[in-house]
Amino acid sequence: LQIPFIAKNQIVLFMYSKDIFSMDDLTHKVRGIKNIKSADLFIPKKITFLNEWIELAIEELKKSPTLHLVYQTN
Numbered sequence: 798l799q800i801p802f803i804a805k806n807q808i809v810l811f812m813y814s815k816d817i818f819s820m821d822d823l824t825h826k827v828r829g830i831k832n833i834k835s836a837d838l839f840i841p842k843k844i845t846f847l848n849e850w851i852e853l854a855i856e857e858l859k860k861s862p863t864l865h866l867v868y869q870t871n
Contacts (some may be wrong), residue, residue, distance in 0.1 A: 799811040
């Protein structure tokens with residue numbers, strides 16, 4: 798799961814569901830929460846995972862004695 802981040806006046810959450818209908822229901826529930834001004838739904842039609850790159854990144858991070866946190870600030 799990805800860590801939520803704050804961008805200007807938005808809080809960006811990454812949510813996952815078993816199908817598009819569940820995600821649509823979840824988005825409607827979020828829109829109904831008090832003080833939520835808007836909630837947008839983006840559904841990628843294709844996701845490509847670069848397995849070799851991910852495996853190498855994990856192996857490199859496992860060698861480090863310190864915790865590395867990565868987040869987007871803009």
